[in-house]
Amino acid sequence: MGDDPSRSADANAGGPVVTTSHSRAAGGGVPPTPLDGPPLGGGGGLPRKARFSMETGFRGLSTAAGAMVLVIIIAIAIFLVSKAVPALNANTENFLSYKTWFPNDAEPKFGIAALAFGTVLTSVIALLVAVPIALGIALFLSHYAPKRLATPLGFVIDLLAAVPSVVFGLWGRDVFLNPVRDFSVWLNTYFGWVPIFGGDGPFGRSILLGSLVLAIMVLPIVTSLSREVFQQTPAMNEEAALALGATKWEMIRTTVLPYGKPGVIAAVMLGLGRALGETIALALTLGTVFEISFNVIENGGNSIAANIANTFGEANATGRGALIASGLVLFAITLVVNMAARAIIYRRREFRDSAA
Amino acid sequence: MSLLEKTPTGVGMTPDNIRARKLSVVVNIGVAVLAVLLSAAIVLGAGIGNWVLVIVVAAALYLVGLYAAASQVEGRRAARDRIWKALIYSACLLAILPLASVVWTLISKGVERLDGNFFSTSMNNIGARDPMGGAYHAIIGTLEQVGLATLMAVPLGVLGAIYLVEYGRGRFALTVRFFVDVMTGIPSIVAGLFVLAFWVLIVSPWFNNGTPRFSGFAASLALTVLMLPTIVRSTEEMLRLVPGPLREGAYALGVPQWKTILRVVLPTALPGIVTGIMLAVARAAGETAPVLLVAGGAAAINMDPFGGPQSSLALYVYQQAGDASRYAPARAWTAALTLVVLVLVLTIAAKLLARRNQLSR
Amino acid sequence: MAKRIEASNVSSYYGSFKAIDGISMTVEPKTITALIGPSGCGKSTFLRSINRMHEVLPGARIEGRLTIDDQNIYDSDVDVTAVRRMIGMVFQRPNPFPTMSIYENVVAGLKLNGVKKKSLLDDAAERSLKAANLWDEVKDRLNRPGAGLSGGQQQRLCIARTIAVEPQVVLMDEPCSALDPISTLAIEDLMFKLKDRFTIIIVTHNMQQAARVSDRTGFFSIDKTGEPGRLIEYDDTQKIFSNPTEKKTEDYITGRFG
Numbered sequence: 001m002g003d004d005p006s007r008s009a010d011a012n013a014g015g016p017v018v019t020t021s022h023s024r025a026a027g028g029g030v031p032p033t034p035l036d037g038p039p040l041g042g043g044g045g046l047p048r049k050a051r052f053s054m055e056t057g058f059r060g061l062s063t064a065a066g067a068m069v070l071v072i073i074i075a076i077a078i079f080l081v082s083k084a085v086p087a088l089n090a091n092t093e094n095f096l097s098y099k100t101w102f103p104n105d106a107e108p109k110f111g112i113a114a115l116a117f118g119t120v121l122t123s124v125i126a127l128l129v130a131v132p133i134a135l136g137i138a139l140f141l142s143h144y145a146p147k148r149l150a151t152p153l154g155f156v157i158d159l160l161a162a163v164p165s166v167v168f169g170l171w172g173r174d175v176f177l178n179p180v181r182d183f184s185v186w187l188n189t190y191f192g193w194v195p196i197f198g199g200d201g202p203f204g205r206s207i208l209l210g211s212l213v214l215a216i217m218v219l220p221i222v223t224s225l226s227r228e229v230f231q232q233t234p235a236m237n238e239e240a241a242l243a244l245g246a247t248k249w250e251m252i253r254t255t256v257l258p259y260g261k262p263g264v265i266a267a268v269m270l271g272l273g274r275a276l277g278e279t280i281a282l283a284l285t286l287g288t289v290f291e292i293s294f295n296v297i298e299n300g301g302n303s304i305a306a307n308i309a310n311t312f313g314e315a316n317a318t319g320r321g322a323l324i325a326s327g328l329v330l331f332a333i334t335l336v337v338n339m340a341a342r343a344i345i346y347r348r349r350e351f352r353d354s355a356a
Numbered sequence: 357m358s359l360l361e362k363t364p365t366g367v368g369m370t371p372d373n374i375r376a377r378k379l380s381v382v383v384n385i386g387v388a389v390l391a392v393l394l395s396a397a398i399v400l401g402a403g404i405g406n407w408v409l410v411i412v413v414a415a416a417l418y419l420v421g422l423y424a425a426a427s428q429v430e431g432r433r434a435a436r437d438r439i440w441k442a443l444i445y446s447a448c449l450l451a452i453l454p455l456a457s458v459v460w461t462l463i464s465k466g467v468e469r470l471d472g473n474f475f476s477t478s479m480n481n482i483g484a485r486d487p488m489g490g491a492y493h494a495i496i497g498t499l500e501q502v503g504l505a506t507l508m509a510v511p512l513g514v515l516g517a518i519y520l521v522e523y524g525r526g527r528f529a530l531t532v533r534f535f536v537d538v539m540t541g542i543p544s545i546v547a548g549l550f551v552l553a554f555w556v557l558i559v560s561p562w563f564n565n566g567t568p569r570f571s572g573f574a575a576s577l578a579l580t581v582l583m584l585p586t587i588v589r590s591t592e593e594m595l596r597l598v599p600g601p602l603r604e605g606a607y608a609l610g611v612p613q614w615k616t617i618l619r620v621v622l623p624t625a626l627p628g629i630v631t632g633i634m635l636a637v638a639r640a641a642g643e644t645a646p647v648l649l650v651a652g653g654a655a656a657i658n659m660d661p662f663g664g665p666q667s668s669l670a671l672y673v674y675q676q677a678g679d680a681s682r683y684a685p686a687r688a689w690t691a692a693l694t695l696v697v698l699v700l701v702l703t704i705a706a707k708l709l710a711r712r713n714q715l716s717r
Numbered sequence: 718m719a720k721r722i723e724a725s726n727v728s729s730y731y732g733s734f735k736a737i738d739g740i741s742m743t744v745e746p747k748t749i750t751a752l753i754g755p756s757g758c759g760k761s762t763f764l765r766s767i768n769r770m771h772e773v774l775p776g777a778r779i780e781g782r783l784t785i786d787d788q789n790i791y792d793s794d795v796d797v798t799a800v801r802r803m804i805g806m807v808f809q810r811p812n813p814f815p816t817m818s819i820y821e822n823v824v825a826g827l828k829l830n831g832v833k834k835k836s837l838l839d840d841a842a843e844r845s846l847k848a849a850n851l852w853d854e855v856k857d858r859l860n861r862p863g864a865g866l867s868g869g870q871q872q873r874l875c876i877a878r879t880i881a882v883e884p885q886v887v888l889m890d891e892p893c894s895a896l897d898p899i900s901t902l903a904i905e906d907l908m909f910k911l912k913d914r915f916t917i918i919i920v921t922h923n924m925q926q927a928a929r930v931s932d933r934t935g936f937f938s939i940d941k942t943g944e945p946g947r948l949i950e951y952d953d954t955q956k957i958f959s960n961p962t963e964k965k966t967e968d969y970i971t972g973r974f975g
Contacts, residue, residue: 055612055613055614057614058618059523059614062522066515066516066528067528068516069535069584070535073535075554076546076547076550080550083553133447133450136443136446136448137444137448137451140445140447140448144441144445155707158703158707159700162635162699163700164641164643164644164670164695164696165642165644166677166692167458167642167673169677170688171457171458171461173677186405216454216455219451219455220455223451236808236810237815239808240812241814241825241829242773243768243770243801243879244801244802244805244825244829244882245829246798246829247798248437249437249441250437250829252440254829255814258814261816277543277544277546278543279543279544279545279645279648280644280674284674284677305545305645309645309648309674312649320557324553330545331542334541334543335538338537338538338541374800375794375795375796
């Protein structure tokens, strides 16, 4: 029953003042008939604010929903830490510097070093490959391709961004493995003297394969977001550059790229976040070796998330705790990346906001 | 005016020097042919690679040659313009190859097991030498888990967004918004680990005589954690697009704020909100990692998401990918195709809905 | 330095739509020419055709001859970027580059053209800002964002940016329509000052402005929507506003139409 306007004098909390005594006018053309019952406006004096009403109820409900986000985050932290600590206490090696993963033994030995290294290395290589290409495609779609081609192509890219990662992982293992193996052998033959291409094989299920699959997976995401940003460049700024005698590329360099920079950074960081947290695609393509090595073509490589997926099945209580601890490290890494992205975007704000 | 008359920069153009020579198409093609020939001679002559390397080297040589020729004829600026254009076009070609390969493999390998049996049977009692077996149980699992997750995440997410846009003021709202951002960055496997620690290992034993129990519901909890921030974000964006005068108009009629939100603001923003929700659902449907950790991945049909292990399509793909049976890859690809179709239908519907949205940025 | 512009039988199209039809006019060096007429009559299209900005829009093309000192700028061997450097343009809404400071905005065109020496750039920036009557207002905050200035200042910044590359002709597309009266006056003063050095063509909706600033005035009109715009009358400003030859011009000037 709280929908009586007279009861909701606090409705003005976030908006303009509501003059409750005139609410009758809302009827629109119906003449006031004060004898038909209590007037909507609340009779003689100004209505009192009700203590409980739909308004307070609804406000409370939505505030609770907002607070739920905090609750979940705190719960994640508490429960992960509470499960990780016993395992970390049982660990007989240094968690941060030890490289292999035997948490299920009677004397659990496990460390995050090799896993964290693999996680960061695969993600960084993936982005180094994907970002230039993604920006190229984004520019093609926003400024080079004729509209008739750009619209459907952009749509396809958006769709590819939605394809689940397990599909890319499966493709990487069943299809992409062979060309990458041939390429690795070729690299090893002619560039074997470069440490990252050295080794005696076998090749294939390597950091290279994992990184490239990640790159292909991240590509549509970064492309789709960057394209959107590039398209938002004000046309009048582009025209200003052209009117100064800029070539098309110079126009892009002076207006489109600087304007889109914060958005592109955000897109890249989102891609990096996806790559760091990617589980299945890497679980299917990496060679699962606990080593810190920059050799990208030999069978090997591992990542925190892939390790969780691969070893979860046979983990005992300590093993699960150890995996949860590694998950905490992964969470921390992604958190740092997100914060860094936000810091970069905020720093560029001055120039952006005054442009509005 | 004396200051104006000086022109020390020397960039001014006059009608006498606006004409420029252009690189003719013949030269362009000539450079390309030369690059291919030279590349073939180097690569095949020295025997260091096959036709793939010939193409790669030829492309590199062509770009260098084009730049050199264009600099000679048209000048540095025009040459740079040409080169960047060429690089941007090559980026497209380069990316299309693997992406097209993914799509082609998905379709060509996916249709192999696209039969009635696949959609009507489970993997129960299917041995390594058994060519049949299907994903019925996994499809049921995906639908139930994603459905439950949507039921939980949508009210929570939309209400949370309403709080942020309509009620949230001051420190607390800023904190909530900040943590929504943090939550967006949670890797899906961490969400899975959270539900594993919280629900499967701690809460579920209370209902199951003290032993932890995997369930579809646990998976939907993890998916909720993943969907929630996306839904809050997209809904918030849509609510902010609702013009202020619309709200003020309602307030001026004496309509209380909650009613204004439910009757005026939400309906106006609805298409956009639904689009955001559908995209979140599509993403959740494709998640493998959290389901792998908490759903258990049963081979048999289990209709009850609260009782015992379930599978899901994404998890099914992963399980079949790891299966040694020679019939497993076909099942994996068909399940992947099914999953992609499901996700794409949702995504396309969401995009079409977004196009009809009247509120726009 | 400033050059004579001659348009003969220029028609512009957007795809299949013909926006202007057969415009012929001659603009003398170091004069201000105003183009007036009702909305949609093609005066902006004609202006954009003069420095080949028209063709930036997809599907846009042009017929006819447009020469500057007898050089047809639409010849196939003419470098578009050189044309645009020779014929600068100021747009309707002030459009400083949002990511650049005031200083960077002014020298943007020079940097594009390969001027790297700091002293040259500093000189040019000061010279252009002074010429645009903006130096005194911004000399202490050259490194602040250009978009932080007021509308009128932004427009003068855009003019400074345009004249920094030392064009021969400056085109202005309703440069004051987004500005308040005081800023408008500042820009008009500036036009008088620039007239000594540049040929200026200005499109304006404001007839008082055309009467105040220009030496010659061209009146564009359309018969009805969907028809291409035509040049109705082109003469000394004084004559157009006091004793126009064409009935249509008189109707428009006296406010009976458009």
